[in-house]
Amino acid sequence: MHMRTTRLVGTAPLALSIVLALTACGGSGSSDEGQATEFLPGEVLTLTKTTQDGSTQEDHYLVHGVTADGDLLTDETAKHLTGALVALPLEAAGVPLDGSRLAQLRHFYKQLWKGIAERRNDGSDIAAEIGAYETDVEALYEDYRQSEFASVTDYVAFYEQVGENPYFDSQESVEEELVQFFYQTGWRQGAWLQALQRQQWDWPRFLQLMAQRGDTFGGLLNQYRAGGSSRMDDFVARYVNTPLIKKANFQVKSASGGSDSIFYVINPKWKFWDKNFERSDVIDQYGFSVSRYYASIISPKNKNPEAYDFGSRHGFLCKTLVGVHGRANITRAEVAYSIYIETTGNYVFDHESNSWIRGHWLRKIRIDGHAYTDYSLALGRNVVGEAEIKDLKGVTGNYGITKPIFNIETKMSVPKIFNTKVWKTTHTIDLDAPEICTTLKK
Structure with a gap:
């Protein structure tokens, strides 16, 4: 489908959305390119995530091969299939799924595959397209069951028609x-x-x-x-x-902080840690390259971030250990991203009204991603990150100056290996209480 449906979000402030759909190769080891890894139909694959506070979550999936007709197989025949692999979850919310549930998911997958193939009829790699969705097959199945559509074909058409409109197809979110x-x-x-x-x-x-x-x-x-x-x-x-x-x-990329807000957001959603996005030659004090992509929370009266004087910088380092293994430990990487916030003075001059506006401005909110080389370079170098400013509101702080409080929602994925979104985390930013992850030197 042109539309990539996502698992419903917003039910928890620190939501973990681990989703898996595999291609037939991956990376591991200590070499720059990594060693080829081939997962086999019928094997149980484990995806792990360990956060900075030490908590760990494991999810298990059964790997399937896909036939030319959209059937999912795990037997010896499937091991000779080429192309995309599909991993179906073996538990939901920690509770193991029985055989009948797996059969339902396999049947739904084939109906989904057929619905897309009939609508496209252009030789598209349907299995690869389904593998590119931002959620797993079980979540798609639950979304379909609640949709009140009479058939999976109707379900497919609903989302395809959104992506077929050029206006919506150009919008990332x-x-x-x-x-x-x-x-x-x-x-x-x-x-x-x-x-x-x-x-x-x-x-x-x-x-x-x-x-x-x-x-x-x-x-x-x-x-x-x-x-x-x-x-x-x-x-x-x-x-x-x-x-x-x-x-x-x-x-699409500009948004205000609300009709009653004195703040304006420049570029509320941006990508980081993506090799397709330009990087700066500048190396910061921690040895990381500085991204040229950032957001700003400034006055709607002056929407040029460079017009604001530099005040101070706050830095926070957030780490995650990710891994995937099947027959043996295949690959893992310690990945991290730094959140940098540059503040400016308490006043900004509005030339239109010839007056000073009082507020606490953030001229740059930057996120830089990096991986630690004592684990898998192949996994770490293929992480893609996305950040978004959400839930912005103005609150009266010290000396009656209005300050912004907001959430930074980050998503990280490994599309080369998993071909889908993986982790989603929300950090609440209040500069009067800036203890998010590990505070770097200011």
Whole structure:
């Protein structure tokens, strides 16, 4: 599917989303490139995560081969299959799954595979596409069961149509915002389509209307919260019958801190630790290359971060030990990222109003990723990180100066090996109580 659905988030402040879908090769050892590792259908694979506080979580998966018709096999025949491998979970929330549950997941996978293949009909590697989803097969299955769709084909079409719209296909966070919209409203996707039909609308036409208005699913959720009605039909009717007002200069990567906030966020979502993104030649005092990608929380009156004077820097180092093993210990790596926050003065001059605005500004919020070389370079060098500023609010601090408090949500994945999202962690940032991970020298 064009859409990569995600496991529902927001149920815990430190959510661990371990998801596994494998390609037939990986990396391990101490060499730069790592040694080829080939997981076999029928073997049990273990994924581990150990956080900085010493807590460890293990998840077990059964590796399957995929036939040309989308069947999942674990017998001797499967060992001769080429291409993507699929790992199905052997437990849910720590409770082992029985054979009937695995059979349901295998059947759902084949229906999912067939639905995509019938819609594409272009020779796409469907198994690789499913392996690229941001969640595991079991979570997709549960999402489908709750969606109120009559068939997996309808389920596939719903998400494919979002990705087929160029406006939404260009938005990196559209899938997560879409999942959050239905999660937060409590509405089901199938019931949503029925509500559209009662207004003589369909899903592609509704998506096109959103595109014309420059709306996102995050914005749609805000409209729901502000609308004063929890009835789906009322919401749909109000949206489709409101005269079109096209927003000019819509920017996905810029967002305010809220209508009542004095803060403005530049680049609230960005990637780090990705070889496809440019790195600086500058090496910081800890020996790490400095990323050129960062966020800023500044005044909407002056949206140029470089216009703010440097005040001080706060640094925090967060570590995670990750590993995967099957027949033997195959590969592991200690990965880490540093959060750097540069503050500025308490006032910023607004030339438009010819006055000074009082607040506590953060001109750069930067995250640098790195791996420790005493473990697997092959695993560590293929980690991709993503950071996002969320839940920003202004709070009155010392001397009556408004300061920002917010969360930094980080996601790390190893797409070359797992081809999917892996870890998700949220850090609450309050500069009056900045004890997140290990505080570096300020």
